[in-house]
Amino acid sequence: MARPPVGSGRTVVLLLAILLAVAACAGARGSLPVVAGTGVATPGFVFARDTFAFRNEIRARNPGGADLYANYCFVLARGLRQFLLFARFDPDAPKVSHDEYVERVRHIAAFSPWRDPLPPEARIVIPGYGSLREFSRAQEAAVKAGLGSRFWTLVHWTNWRVAFPVTRGRQESVAGEIVSELRGGRLVQLLVTNLPKVELNHTVVAYAYRAAGPGIELTVWDPNDPAEPGLITFDDRERRFWATRVYDTEPGAIRVFRMYYSPLL
Numbered sequence: 001m002a003r004p005p006v007g008s009g010r011t012v013v014l015l016l017a018i019l020l021a022v023a024a025c026a027g028a029r030g031s032l033p034v035v036a037g038t039g040v041a042t043p044g045f046v047f048a049r050d051t052f053a054f055r056n057e058i059r060a061r062n063p064g065g066a067d068l069y070a071n072y073c074f075v076l077a078r079g080l081r082q083f084l085l086f087a088r089f090d091p092d093a094p095k096v097s098h099d100e101y102v103e104r105v106r107h108i109a110a111f112s113p114w115r116d117p118l119p120p121e122a123r124i125v126i127p128g129y130g131s132l133r134e135f136s137r138a139q140e141a142a143v144k145a146g147l148g149s150r151f152w153t154l155v156h157w158t159n160w161r162v163a164f165p166v167t168r169g170r171q172e173s174v175a176g177e178i179v180s181e182l183r184g185g186r187l188v189q190l191l192v193t194n195l196p197k198v199e200l201n202h203t204v205v206a207y208a209y210r211a212a213g214p215g216i217e218l219t220v221w222d223p224n225d226p227a228e229p230g231l232i233t234f235d236d237r238e239r240r241f242w243a244t245r246v247y248d249t250e251p252g253a254i255r256v257f258r259m260y261y262s263p264l265l
Contacts, residue, residue: 039210039217043185047207047221047229050084052076053137054144056223058248069144074153076223077203078260081187082108083132085117086124093127098142101126105146113189113260158265161257162193162201168239174256175234175241179216181261182209189259190220192232192246200249203259204230222247232256 044050059070087108096104108124129135136143181188188206195201204220211217215236222230225247232254233242241256243249258265 039208040179040182041208041219042182042187045084045187045207049131049133051080051133051221051226052143052223053133053226054140055226058224061248071154072144072147072150073203073223074156074259075147075150077189077205077221078113078153079109079147080132080205080221080223081113081189081260082111084187085113085115086111087126087132088120088123089126089130089132089135091128091130093125095128098139101139101142102146105143106148109147112263114262158257158259159191162191162195162255166255166257171234171241171256172236172239174258175216175236177258178206178218179209182206189261190232191257191259192241192243192254194243194249194252194254200243200246200254202246204232204246206232217244220246224248 054069056073056076057065057068057070059065059068062068062070104124104126111118126135129138178188178190190204190206191202192204193201202222202224204222206218206220208219209216210219212233213235215234218232218234220230220232230246231244232246233244234240235242241254243251243254245251246254
């Protein structure tokens, strides 16, 4: 019997791995959990209290703007989750200096957002303020400095997913994962895009869902819009996500991916 070519075993293993990955991406019909009742919201999260008071600016809407806080949507969405998981506000404690607030925000931002929440006694204390909204309004410069640079969030390898097609089965699986996470009491950061249309390449944070017609409606916080929640819909018949109310985006079909939920993804 002829000897197999050198490396053929490795090639077979690689091909099998690719086939398994493709099968996993295809998803299975009916993977969206049954959704009933009025819906589920992340425990302890209140939009008007637990979100940033300032916005991520859209550079295209502010041509020539100096020192524009733009392209920080990934930083802010991750930061929102980190504050909910790892910070504690103490309005009765004395306020500290700008530099001390910067250092405390840096400490909060150093925790990986996929970690379990810290117990109250182990959390980083923000003295003199009762909520993230109040703190970020009064200490905007310190919060921005503490959250840090946008560079690594912009070049993160998972961002390149927006350039590739995704099956509807996989989108259904993502919808099921979102519902499961929200049922477990966890915020879900989402990468949303309608490429090749150059309009939406962005991140939002889902914090609640409810049954809506043939699918679900996700209530999201958008870093571009501190004023009110946004809405993203998943249609179970079409197995597609829809930008129902996403800031500065026309309603239409979008692709959705989860972000920052493990060391690799």
